[in-house]
Amino acid sequence: MARIVLLGATGYTGRLIAERLAKQTVETILAGRSPAALAALADELGGACATAVVRLDDPRTLRTLLRPGDVLLTTVGPFIKVGDVALDAAIACGAHYIDTTGEAPFVRQVFENPSAQKAAGALVTAMGFNYSPGNLAGALAMEQAAGSPGGPVDALEIGYFLTGPGRGELSRGTVASAAGVLTAPGFAWRGGRLVTERCGARTRAWPVSGRSVPSMTLGSSEAITLPQAYPKLDTVDVYQGGLGAATPVVAQVGRLAALPGARWFADTLSGLVKYAAPIGPDDTARARAGTYVVAVAYSRAGHVLSEVTLQGPDVYDVTADLTAWAAERAAAGEVRGHGPLGPVQAFGLDELREGHQAAGMVVKGAQG
Helix, strand or coil, X not given: CCCEEEECCCCHHHHHHHHHHCCCCCCEEEEECCHHHHHHHHHHCCCCCEEEECCCCCCHHHHCCCCCCCEEEECCCCHHHHHHHHHHHHHHHCCEEEECCCCHHHHHHHHHCHHHHCCCCEEECCCECCEHHHHHHHHHHHHHHCCCCCCCCCEEEEEEEEECCCCCCCCHHHHHHHHHHCCCCEEEEECCEEEEECCCCCEEEEEECCEEEEEEECCCCHHHHHHHHCCCCXXXXXXECCCHHHHHHHCCHHHHHHCCCHHHXXXXXXXXXXXXXXXXXXXXXXXXXXXXXXXXXXXXXXXXXXXXXXXXXXXXXXXXXXXXXXXXHHHCCCCCCCEECCHHHHHCHHHHHHHHHXXXXXXXXXXX
């Protein structure tokens, strides 16, 4: 019987996922560095989960734990620094792989990894709020626009936003990861191919809950996975709108990527904010926050052919629900294909929609 190994279980996001998995029937192993913290978490969860000590500086501790067909669900970042340890272990052991990353450089690394192409298990990166809802919204917009009298879809624009009075509260892991991503090269699907570009290459405002919200482009899994599913797409732009009035300034940070010492600066900043930032929003703060994702399909002439929106709970609750759902599906053998896969390719469009709805996300603008 396949097991779920949750790596980073005692971290902020890991604990939220562990709470979901403990309520299911799939055997779950809580994995992390601290035996005491793991034991305390297992006790909090009523003893429903086993524990295992895993150190990323000793990959053998993870590889001896995994079995073929297991599901490795990892929350440990920054992924661009340490994510390859878990990914390589899953590939070597024939396990399925799911992660919570929103770090575009790592997402691209997963899809371009030669060993990943030969993996026996499914490798589903960025299965949390970044970037599963955008994959779903984009695919639904494509299906909604199919056969439109305005012509075939030429371009997709996808936007991610945080809503509610608690929308600005992030975990220290999120902040640390973001510090590294902004100065790393990004990418987009433009002119029918994947191109490297700086983060913040384009900005635009979106209407969200009666407000005009600025946003900036960042690399994302949609730029890779949606053109695979819809090969005639010319352009896929994904915007992040969680920075508010600071967006125009932050959009220029990507220019630092070409400067000497940019990587050192990003690593130093990431290390500092990891300990200066709060652990993460509490239950009350999360209850006050929400998420909003929109996908708009355009014709070659620039006419809107369809628009699909997803609105749901706090980003961390959405991430916990979606990744736990995906891990349970994979453990049950309900994942399609192997190697690097987008959420739609891995689970199917209808099933993915059901998974998001179970996570509290309301879909509008799509049939069905």
